[in-house]
Amino acid sequence: MAATRLSGSDVVNALDAKPSVDEIWRWLEDVPDPEIPVVSVVELGIVRAVDWRGEDLVVTVTPTYSGCPATAVISLDIEEAIRRKGVDAVRVESRLSPAWTTDWITDAGREKLKAYGIAPPEGAACAGMLKAPAIVACPRCGSHDTAEVSRFGSTPCKASWRCNACLEPFDYFKSF
């Protein structure tokens, strides 16, 4: 009858069974960006590291724009998502360097932006392509006959463009 009783070391192992870093990365894939909810914080490239430091889980994020109001919400959303999975000792740290670049947006993230009506960033920001690119495809009709209306848009990360073919305005996620 005592055969099924847990030994002391079994109990300790069970309590110690922390979710792996890989598993936590998968959880974060379900945390949406608060302003552009079709992409996750992982797809945006703002989660830089996930580490266990002793009993504490530390998620390191980098801000997109230094004044982006979504940054505080993102930290809160990440903490909440992880607490919901049962890990209470979680904190989010901010890392400024290397500075975030749109080059870190994943391919899947780019496809989702496009499907949502936001033209994904063109070219590589790391190659110094800060100037508005000559060709941005309309996310609605695919035409390259488009023009920049304003270098800024509804959030810090976007610029306002219009399509001359389908005549629709659209957001362009600027290469940064």
Place this chain on the structure above:
Amino acid sequence: MANDTLVRELALRMGDNTLILGQRVSAWCGHAPVLEEDIALANVALDFIGQTRLWLGLAADLGVEDDADALAFLRDARAFKNCLLVEQPNGDFAHTLMRQFLFDAWHLPMLAALKQSSDRRVAEIAEKSAKEAAYHLERSEDYVVRLGDGSDESHARMQAALDTLYPFAGELTTPDANDEAFAEAGLAPELSVIGDIYQATLTRVLNEATLSPTTTVVRKGGKQGLHSEDFGFILADMQWLQRAYPGATW
């Protein structure tokens, strides 16, 4: 001066510049000539406020204040170390854009050089801010050229803005004892190096914009806390709530 004291002074200068310019530019929100410009100005102001949080956050860490907010909302005028240029009134759209251009053309090379700072915290904030500053300069350069070399009216307004604001540009690249101490400690570049880049940008863009400076007067004092009479009004607007209701949050 101990290194941290110097770093704090540098962070105050950088952060007070972005704070006061951010406060000035944000006053356009809801008043700009067209919707796109309204959004653009609000975005630029937001970048500045974000950069301010980083710089003044660092200054607060090295001082006795609780945080960046305490520095922004509870200091008196003489304790602010921003240059006189950023506190100049918004005026018309030409004045706002010219002030922006004269600042951006200095801000970008300054931040680019600060990425090499001997202090890692300074270098990291500079790295983040420089990307935003590059975007700002592209826009303000484009505008100065488009409006300077535009209609008779836009040209006249841009030249008037340059006449008013050019005397305040010199302070950005005129070193004082603190600037020299920053350079000696490797915290910041020699301002003369930034001054060469700054003058080259101004000459190139103003030539293209068919505008020319009409004075060599340099007005300075902001970096030492000696501000123009406009400054008290900025603080009154920016600080009254925290002064009247200390610690208020919402």
